Each structure stands twice: as C-alpha cells, then as structure tokens.
Amino acid sequence: MRVALLILLGLIIGVIGTVNVMNALSQRNPMPKAVMHTMGYHMGELGHALKAKQCDVAKIQQHLLRLQSTATDIVPVFGMADKPFAAAADNLQNKLQLALQAAPADCPALAAVIMPINQACKSCHEKYR
Numbered sequence: 001m002r003v004a005l006l007i008l009l010g011l012i013i014g015v016i017g018t019v020n021v022m023n024a025l026s027q028r029n030p031m032p033k034a035v036m037h038t039m040g041y042h043m044g045e046l047g048h049a050l051k052a053k054q055c056d057v058a059k060i061q062q063h064l065l066r067l068q069s070t071a072t073d074i075v076p077v078f079g080m081a082d083k084p085f086a087a088a089a090d091n092l093q094n095k096l097q098l099a100l101q102a103a104p105a106d107c108p109a110l111a112a113v114i115m116p117i118n119q120a121c122k123s124c125h126e127k128y129r
C-alpha cells in the first residue's frame with residue numbers, strides 16, 4: 001500500500017514538473033509576441049502619420065511592406081495548425097496586398113486602406129487573443 005502511494009506521489013510530482021517546464025518554455029518563446037509587436041509598431045506609425053496629417057508616400061510604402069513581410073511569420077511562429085487561424089492570417093495578407101497595390105499617396109487614401117487592415121487584426125484578436 002505504502003509503495004503504491006509513493007509511486008502515485010512520484011507520478012503526480014512528475015506531472016506537475018512537466019507542466020511547469022512547458023509553461024516556462026512557452027514563456028521563453030518571445031517570437032509570437034515579437035511578431036505582433038512589430039506589426040503593432042508599423043500600424044502605430046501609420047496611425048501617427050494620419051493623425052499628424054503627414055502622409056509621406058515612401059514611408060507609407062515602407063510600413064506596409066514591413067507589415068506584409070512580418071505577417072508571413074504569423075502562422076509558422078504561432079505554430080497553430082488551426083484552419084480558421086490560418087485563414088485569419090491569410091485575410092490580413094490579402095488586405096495588405098490590396099493596400100500595397102492601391103499605393104496610397106495621401107492621408108485620405110491611407111485612411112481608406114488602413115481600415116480593412118485594422119479590421120483583419122481585430123477579427124483574429126476577437127477569436128484568438
């Protein structure tokens with residue numbers, strides 16, 4: 001009886017240890033948040049440009065390109081095989097592609113392309129964040 005209890009105790013401690021290690025590992029992977037913060041930075045810069053009414057074509061293009069390339073990291077970095085999650089990331093890619101094709105050259109044009117991008121961020125966050 002005593003031996004069985006000790007074995008059980010050992011198993012429980014083992015499970016708790018594994019869970020702790022898994023938590024520590026996931027906290028140590030900074031990539032998912034890094035990808036999001038990078039996109040947050042570029043969206044923030046575009047937002048500031050709008051607010052300040054200083055919509056420089058070259059800068060807009062640069063931030064949109066950085067958003068587009070960073071967004072390609074979402075699925076591999078989050079490691080989520082979930083189909084709707086990948087679809088949400090795809091949706092963001094599409095909106096970024098359209099924005100780049102529209103090549104916004106002033107603030108009203110930037111405002112028009114940024115809205116669907118914002119919506120693409122939001123709709124994934126509502127479901128997965």
Ligand code: HEC
Nearest residue numbers: 032033036037039040043085088089092120121124128129
């Ligand atoms: C396909 C899904 C998806 C899309 C699209 C998406 N995000 Fe996220 N985002 C997430 C998830 C999931 C989290 C929570 C990450 C975590 O807590 O580890 C998150 C968190 C964040 C955070 C907070 C990070 C932190 O430290 O808690 C910011 C900022 C962010 N996203 C910005 C953006 C911006 C800007 C866009 C659009 C350009 C965007 N995201 C598009 C899924 C997405």
